[in-house]
Amino acid sequence: MIGSYSPALDAEAISVAAQLLKRLGIDDVELRINSLGGPECRQKYNNALKEYIGSNIDKLCDDCKDRFDKNPLRVLDCKEEKCQKIIADAPVVLDYLGPECKEHFETVKAILNDMGIKYSVDDKIVRGLDYYTRTVFEFVSNGIGAQGTVCGGGRYDNLIEECGGQASGAAGFAVGIERLLLVLEAQNGAFEAKNEMDIYIGAIGSAGLIKGQGLTYRMREAGIKAESDSVGRSVKAQMKYANKIGARYSVILGDNEIAEDSVALKNMETGEQEQVKVSELLDTMKTKRK
Ligand SMILES: [Zn+2]
Incomplete structure (x- = not known):
């Protein structure tokens, strides 16, 4: 979905994903959302995060030491216990949002409320990809043993321009097909009945x-x-x-x-x-x- 900077587009991408999962008969998923802010907020946050993680780098796993050099944000995705302890006290991106990004996120939440779509704000969701701006979201399933993200997405306002296109607001999502099939299997073939x-x-x-x-x-x-x-x-x-x-x-x-x-x-x-x-x-x- 492209061509809009309005928070309505973020909410629409989320609602389409929610509807898709619902139609597939997947109901044991939780929606988690977060905002990464625009480039300015992101820069401020990155600096704060770099400083914090840099000062704790000795306590992190080897993977995270690598991740830290490439992109400190990715350290937040680490599942290692010793890293989790550090991550728990890391600066939170929502605290670094400027007034416009804050308002954008508040409006996305208001639209979701109005749509009746349940969600929780999870400031640890960063989606691991650099191209996201402002809203990011994940549908997480608890039904496949280990917690897994079935579907994830968000807004990526700079992606089209970075790929050589005209600057344009955009939002979207991707579904992990293998995860999806696992969830469906765990739900006893609800897929076939509803299809x-x-x-x-x-x-x-x-x-x-x-x-x-x-x-x-x-x-x-x-x-x-x-x-x-x-x-x-x-x-x-x-x-x-x-x-x-x-x-x-x-x-x-x-x-x-x-x-x-x-x-x-x-x-x-x-x-x-x-x-x-x-x-x-x-x-x-x-x-x-x-
Ligand atoms: Zn780690």
């Missing part, structure tokens, strides 16, 4: 593939849960997949179906088939969705 599909749109040949992708996109736009083949499976494998994802209906689009504007719409529960115009498949599905 029930309205229709699977299979394809034979490239015309079917193109048509199928277009239809899938337009159905999703209309709120219909549709999925199509994007990996070139055989028809048999496609039907097997349609069963696996719990599709309620399926079609297979090929050259004939497209030429004749007619396709067999199969009810996957009863096995019944009805002929439907390809050009009217979207409207037909609108009447059949749950």
